[in-house]
Amino acid sequence: xxxxxxxxxxxxxxxxxxxxxxxxxxxxxxxxxxxxxxxxxxxxxxxxxxxxxxxxxxxxxxxxxxxxxxxxxxxxxxxxxxxxxxxxxxxxxxxxxxxxxxxxxxxxxxxxxxxxxxxxxxxxxxxxxxxxxxxxxxxxxxxxxxxxxxxxxxxxxx
Amino acid sequence: xxxxxxxxxxxxxxxxxxxxxxxxxxxxxxxxxxxxxxxxxxxxxxxxxxxxxxxxxxxxxxxxxxxxxxxxxxxxxxxxxxxxxxxxxxxxxxxxxxxxxxxxxxxxxxxxxxxxxxxxxxxxxxxxxxxxxxxxxxxxxxxxxxxxxxxxxxxxxxxxxxxxxxxxxxxxx
Numbered sequence: 001x002x003x004x005x006x007x008x009x010x011x012x013x014x015x016x017x018x019x020x021x022x023x024x025x026x027x028x029x030x031x032x033x034x035x036x037x038x039x040x041x042x043x044x045x046x047x048x049x050x051x052x053x054x055x056x057x058x059x060x061x062x063x064x065x066x067x068x069x070x071x072x073x074x075x076x077x078x079x080x081x082x083x084x085x086x087x088x089x090x091x092x093x094x095x096x097x098x099x100x101x102x103x104x105x106x107x108x109x110x111x112x113x114x115x116x117x118x119x120x121x122x123x124x125x126x127x128x129x130x131x132x133x134x135x136x137x138x139x140x141x142x143x144x145x146x147x148x149x150x151x152x153x154x155x156x157x158x
Numbered sequence: 159x160x161x162x163x164x165x166x167x168x169x170x171x172x173x174x175x176x177x178x179x180x181x182x183x184x185x186x187x188x189x190x191x192x193x194x195x196x197x198x199x200x201x202x203x204x205x206x207x208x209x210x211x212x213x214x215x216x217x218x219x220x221x222x223x224x225x226x227x228x229x230x231x232x233x234x235x236x237x238x239x240x241x242x243x244x245x246x247x248x249x250x251x252x253x254x255x256x257x258x259x260x261x262x263x264x265x266x267x268x269x270x271x272x273x274x275x276x277x278x279x280x281x282x283x284x285x286x287x288x289x290x291x292x293x294x295x296x297x298x299x300x301x302x303x304x305x306x307x308x309x310x311x312x313x314x315x316x317x318x319x320x321x322x323x324x325x326x327x328x329x330x331x
Contacts, residue, residue, distance in 0.1 A: 020190035036182035145182040
């Protein structure tokens, strides 16, 4: 009978191992290009603004999602934001335990539509919804024009 | 209707822009590893190949030997009953003469490939493999063939432990 003689020794089972190559380069696009270039150069965080709908988009968009107008009005976001929601990661991407749990949060800025999902440089017990944070940037020479140019968001202490 | 635009609106990026990071970008290398199990029957089949043997599974209800082996009979769906060693000779069921290699490159010496049903196992059931020591004029459906095995030390438990099937010689079993 089949089930009685089922292999229980996994070493006798054969398998094919492989690695699906699905590498990609994802370009930032026109609005993203300006956003990241400015972040790298001056450390400023830019958003686009739709005067008609009075919406400020972060990350910046080329077109308004409501009225579809092209957005040409660029402005800096406020210096501090707040934790809108957060989670604590105890496992890394591959499911291995992380020694120091990481806090990841959705950060929003006053009057700005959208925000960032980024790491908060604070112990988990100190983080709560509404915590005021500001970006901590890498020193300019080390910045590469990527979101990791913002190392983390840290509490302002306010 | 209008002509096809020669230049599309937008910003064209060159390979140089991408590779030398002239535009901002995110790069990612997903770790998409997999391990695909051969399963109960095929694992045993592959392990037996390393020993230079072909093995099938018998379905006692349908009174036939399934090769390649299956743990379930594809005709009556009942679990198959037992392991049975079978011969390494068989019959060409169908074949193809290919002037393209595995990478679809044109070649002058063709590759012969097809389905061989093994003697003693269910008719019209078999495995795909290469044929060797044949020409486009001698190969034919119904040709009796025998496995040409790799030397024991070179076998890895792969279907390629059989290099190819060659014509059965006179007086051979």
